[in-house]
Amino acid sequence: MTTLYLKKNVVVEPLCSNWYAWSHLIYPATAAMHIAYRHIPIMERFLKNSDERLTVQNQKFESGPIVQLDQSRAQEIDKLLEKTRREEGTLLRLAQAIRDASDGVQAEQGKTLEPVYHRLAPEIKGLVELTYDLNFSAGLRFIEPLVYQDLYNTDGQSLAFSFVNNDQRPFILGTPRLPDANNFHMKCAFDSAALDRVFRSQIHGIEDSDLQALFGLTDAAAATLMEYFTSEAPAARPQRDFDGEGVRVRYFGHACVLLQTRDVNVLIDPLISYGYDSPIPRYTYEDLPERLDYVILTHAHQDHFSVENLIKIRHRTSNVVIARNAKGNLADPSMKRVLGKLGFTSVIEVDELDVIDIAGGAITAIPFLGEHADLDVLTKMAYSVQLAGKHFLFAADSNNFDNAIYERVYRHLPAADVLFIGMECDGGPLNWLYGPLITREHNKEATRTRTLSGSDFGKARRLAQECGCKEAYVYSMGQEPWLNYIMNINYTEESLQLIESDKFVADCNASGVKSERLFGRAEWFYQ
Numbered sequence: 001m002t003t004l005y006l007k008k009n010v011v012v013e014p015l016c017s018n019w020y021a022w023s024h025l026i027y028p029a030t031a032a033m034h035i036a037y038r039h040i041p042i043m044e045r046f047l048k049n050s051d052e053r054l055t056v057q058n059q060k061f062e063s064g065p066i067v068q069l070d071q072s073r074a075q076e077i078d079k080l081l082e083k084t085r086r087e088e089g090t091l092l093r094l095a096q097a098i099r100d101a102s103d104g105v106q107a108e109q110g111k112t113l114e115p116v117y118h119r120l121a122p123e124i125k126g127l128v129e130l131t132y133d134l135n136f137s138a139g140l141r142f143i144e145p146l147v148y149q150d151l152y153n154t155d156g157q158s159l160a161f162s163f164v165n166n167d168q169r170p171f172i173l174g175t176p177r178l179p180d181a182n183n184f185h186m187k188c189a190f191d192s193a194a195l196d197r198v199f200r201s202q203i204h205g206i207e208d209s210d211l212q213a214l215f216g217l218t219d220a221a222a223a224t225l226m227e228y229f230t231s232e233a234p235a236a237r238p239q240r241d242f243d244g245e246g247v248r249v250r251y252f253g254h255a256c257v258l259l260q261t262r263d264v265n266v267l268i269d270p271l272i273s274y275g276y277d278s279p280i281p282r283y284t285y286e287d288l289p290e291r292l293d294y295v296i297l298t299h300a301h302q303d304h305f306s307v308e309n310l311i312k313i314r315h316r317t318s319n320v321v322i323a324r325n326a327k328g329n330l331a332d333p334s335m336k337r338v339l340g341k342l343g344f345t346s347v348i349e350v351d352e353l354d355v356i357d358i359a360g361g362a363i364t365a366i367p368f369l370g371e372h373a374d375l376d377v378l379t380k381m382a383y384s385v386q387l388a389g390k391h392f393l394f395a396a397d398s399n400n401f402d403n404a405i406y407e408r409v410y411r412h413l414p415a416a417d418v419l420f421i422g423m424e425c426d427g428g429p430l431n432w433l434y435g436p437l438i439t440r441e442h443n444k445e446a447t448r449t450r451t452l453s454g455s456d457f458g459k460a461r462r463l464a465q466e467c468g469c470k471e472a473y474v475y476s477m478g479q480e481p482w483l484n485y486i487m488n489i490n491y492t493e494e495s496l497q498l499i500e501s502d503k504f505v506a507d508c509n510a511s512g513v514k515s516e517r518l519f520g521r522a523e524w525f526y527q
Contacts, residue, residue: 003205004229006198008275008286011164013177014190014307017088017156018080020172021190022302026341027333028091028151029098029127029142030437035088036095037436042067042174043081047074068175076178090123090151097121098140098330102439105130105138113138129328141328144337152341154189161186161228165276169485172302184224186215190307191343196315203234203290240289246527247387249418251518252283254483255304255396255476257420261387263359266294268383268394270309273482280481283521288316294358296321298396299368299380300335301433301452303478303486307342314343321356321363323381324349331437332377350381353409361386366409370399371422373430373450390417390526393467397422397452397476400459406466415468417526421460422476423501424489427452456496457503464508472508474501474517 014021016031019039024030046067067077085092101124104116113130120128127150129141160177161184170177179185188195194214197206211229212222242248242260250258255269267288275284295317297305322335336347348356350365366382382395393416400406430450431438454476455463464472477497478487491498501517508515 002208002231003233004201004208004211004226004231005205005233006202007163007228007230008202008234008284009164010228011160011162011169011274012198012308012312013160013162014311015156015158015160015177015185017084018158018176018178020177021157021307022172023300023305023307023333023335023338026190026307026338027144027147029094029144029147029330030333032091032095033098033330033436035084036092038173039176040081040084040092043077043084043176046077047081066174068170069178073178077176080176080178087156093121094123094151097124099439101128101130101140105140106440108138110136140330142330144326144328144334148337148341154191157189158185158187159195160184161225163228164274167278167280167481167484171488172485184228186217186221186225188215190311191341193343195311195343199312200315201229202285205233234286237286240287242289244525245388246525247390249392249524249526250283250287251473251475251522252287253480253520254478254487255298255394255420255422257394257475258283258288259385259387259392260289261360264293264361264387265289265291266296266358266363266385266387267292267313268296268385269298269304269396269476270295270313271303271306271483271486272309273480280520282480282482285312288313290316291318292316293318294321294356294363295319296363296383296385296394297335298382298394299323299371299377300333300338301397303476303483304396305335305338306486310339310342310344317344319346319348320344321348321350321383323365323368323379324351325378327376327378329376329378331375331434332379335379352381358387360388364413366393366395367405368396368398369401369405371397371427371452371454373434373447373452375430375434384413384416386414388526392416392418393420393469395419395421395455395463397424397427397454398463399425399453400455400463403459403462403466406463410466410468417470418524419464419467419469419472420475421463421472421504422454423456423460423474423504424454424477424497425456425459425500426496427454457500457507460500460504461507464504464513469513471514472504473515473522474504477501477517479519 016025131141243262248260254271256271257268259266273282273284339347352367354365356363364384368380368382385392430447478489505515
């Protein structure tokens with residue numbers, strides 16, 4: 001037997017029917033809509049369009065719904081399209097039923113919705129309650145436990161192993177992952193305990209015979225999988241753990257921050273670079289402690305709730321902290337149920353201003369405004385983390401529309417010593433992410449004003465003043481190049497995000513508040 005270690009530059013992408021897995025592809029109702037109204041149209045458009053201007057060479061299309069493959073892969077896309085229509089028939093019928101049911105309740109124009117129940121398609125009947133709000137807007141409330149009970153399965157779940165040696169990966173929303181000489185695909189449910197063994201092996205190793213047995217692989221498949229492992233044990237990283245006085249804070253890029261005392265490790269929004277040679281200094285998975293007492297997820301967007309990253313750190317994680325939601329809103333699935341399907345067993349849900357006591361401090365849930373295109377989304381929360389007498393506010397992408405909320409919050413909370421605030425203030429429109437879930441015709445000009453944007457200078461400045469911070473750091477900007485597969489942001493000097501965040505940093509420093517826009521990695525010590 002040989003002890004093997006997962007190589008540090010191996011990417012293990014979770015896939016749902018060959019598409020990169022994110023939270024909306026776990027929950028069957030949202031998965032149905034994305035398959036029907038995103039994946040299938042993208043593949044059909046690719047097959048009809050042989051114009052090479054729409055391939056990966058043209059950067060301006062990268063963040064749009066196009067396949068970043070050249071036409072030599074057209075036959076494979078055609079087969080995937082046919083397979084999707086054949087194997088996802090149940091969800092495709094559900095998607096149509098959701099649209100029909102939505103049309104049905106709108107047509108009643110304020111009258112009782114009882115007759116609509118009798119017209120529901122079999123695929124959705126028994127999964128929804130038909131409702132009005134107090135302003136007579138009709139809608140569907142999904143009974144999520146029943147949706148999972150009757151429609152969730154892991155048949156389409158798989159893993160794609162590949163090597164990453166630079167910061168370039170295909171954008172996740174437009175390009176299905178196809179097996180080839182550089183990508184080894186293996187069927188595996190995301191909640192499989194075998195994955196913990198694989199990712200733990202990066203430090204502790206795994207026997208080659210155990211690796212083959214874990215997944216029931218043929219000799220040939222096992223030989224291919226073992227190419228992603230090495231018999232060379234990794235070098236020791238003594239600085240992963242912190243045993244000093246006070247708090248050590250490490251910025252891992254984007255919105256990912258690690259807070260450590262000798263008693264507790266708290267990780268915010270894990271989105272972490274792999275280990276490979278790069279001119280940009282960064283922390284990687286190798287710099288994480290072996291135990292993560294609390295992983296806090298501020299909201300469910302892909303750059304904060306990363307299925308790939310969460311599965312990789314599951315074996316280290318004791319508790320996950322999220323915002324509570326059980327409304328059955330199609331645009332806002334319960335994060336707790338999604339995490340359960342990813343194999344997490346200890347998930348702590350919080351409402352606004354709830355407090356979780358932790359060793360040497362507390363975690364407090366803070367209201368999170370905006371950044372969701374005015375949708376009624378509850379699965380979002382900013383967090384105040386108190387450790388060793390210091391208060392850190394992670395406001396994520398909160399768009400501070402109404403500073404009176406934070407004025408009220410900070411009447412009763414101690415001032416934040418350190419603020420982390422996102423200022424991606426020129427975000428994508430509603431349709432960019434939520435388009436497949438929209439079920440009726442709408443005024444597209446009007447909805448273009450509804451964006452996935454964070455705070456600009458004025459809003460960030462008011463929040464910093466309200467929380468009374470002594471330091472203010474701009475993060476969650478998507479600038480790190482290893483995030484392009486999720487963010488696909490390429491700023492220029494004229495980008496509003498940089499202009500506004502530069503103004504914020506300059507204003508803070510001029511007023512005696514230490515500030516900078518973070519990039520790559522950073523480290524602070526607080527006592």
